[in-house]
Amino acid sequence: MSAPQTILPLEVRQLVFEANSTRLLHDINLSLTAGQRTVILGPNGAGKSLLLRLCHGLLRPTSGDINWRGTGTRDRAIRHQAMVFQRPVMLRRTAHANITHTLKIRGVARTERRERADAALALAGLSGLADLPARLMSGGEQQRLALARAWVTEPEVLFLDEPTASLDPAATRAVETLIEGFHAAGTKIIMATHDLGQARRLADEVVFLNKGRLVEFSNAERFFEGPETEDGRAFITGDLLW
Amino acid sequence: MSTILNAFAEAGALLASFDADFLAIVGLSLRVSLTAVLIACLIGFPLGAAVALFRFPGRGAVTLMLNTFMGLPPVVVGLLVFLILSRSGPLGVLGLLFTPTAMIIAQAILVTPIIAALTRQIVEDLWREYSDHLRSLDARPLDTLxxxxxxxxxxxSTAVLAGFGRAIAEVGAVMIVGGNIDHATRVMTTAIALETSKGNLATALGLGIVLLVLALAVTASVQVINAIGARKAAIA
Structure with missing residues (x-):
């Protein structure tokens, strides 16, 4: 669906992030390529959201590099990306207007906006709620709307930060189906979650973080079959990490 | 006590009479204050939002100034505008002194900081909520604003009402730059001041009651429009 692959692979080199002189991410090295669904896994406070925000360009690294292919800076790369947050940001407008707003920001002609918003709402199963104020929708509907809003930007990379953390199983399934839709359309998925079941369902590769360090980065099957590290084993067997 | 009772009778009589002079005064009050508020919105909304949104050197000082200027003394503003518009002043050639335009200018100066300061606070709170999404969209500054x-x-709209309240109620600025000229620049507040100084306390109080009713009507209509719109957009 998106333009010819332009920004992948993503190369993260010796990424460090500090806040109030506390080091929250330590020397992360990572290379993410197109096609694979990448799941960033780890307990709360591991630095999953930070890593996503840094890669997306919402935060600036303290040191180290985040390079998208063909772009030296985040500024052009971010236009090929979209991000869905744990608590979706809903504009104080109708569901439909939430999407047309995004299209307007991205410079889509007014005449095209309505049609594309309608299509995205239909895809997310929200056609019947088009005229409902977004903030009156349920949590699951809001998250689907956030995904529909991301869809219209035709991103090459979609970041998802615990998109189902506060949803019930039915809503979670609907969201996961939409994520699969992005994947099928060729969008690179980079998702943070602490939900092991979800990681098993969606991941092609796993980035396992703990206490701000990259502990393991491997093929999903290999990670779930036999993690190479003590921390990894403890996490997938359900032991608490701290 | 009888003065107060007489005042209500006067107010009722004024409202019932549809006296042309009286209606002209009411009309001018509304025209001057509403125009001033409109101008203040055109300046104050973008200014307040920009201060909320952008980080620039001196931002703290600008915020402090806006907050301080919310309490600008109307007589001082009136005096400054008077000096600027008077024959020997820098804009004297325009011949605006003692015209409704001069009154609008003075009130716009009084109201702009109120609207800008409240806008800054409101927009800053909303920006905290929206920033992730809008930055993720890579929205341009103007689109974000x-x-x-x-x-x-x-x-x-609450900021607008605060501004309108300030404008419609102030007497110091319009008195100085307008001059309270009958049939030209006389508004409700200057008329009240005049009647009071003439000792017509009941008439003055009656005018005051009418002024309150006017303010109530404007505020109520904004609230009704707001309530309808807010229900549609679910701002809660």
């Missing part, structure tokens, strides 16, 4: 002002519109 527009989105925030539009989505804050119901909260901003």
């Amino acid at each position: 527009g989105t925030l002002i539009y989505d804050a519109r119901f909260s901003l």
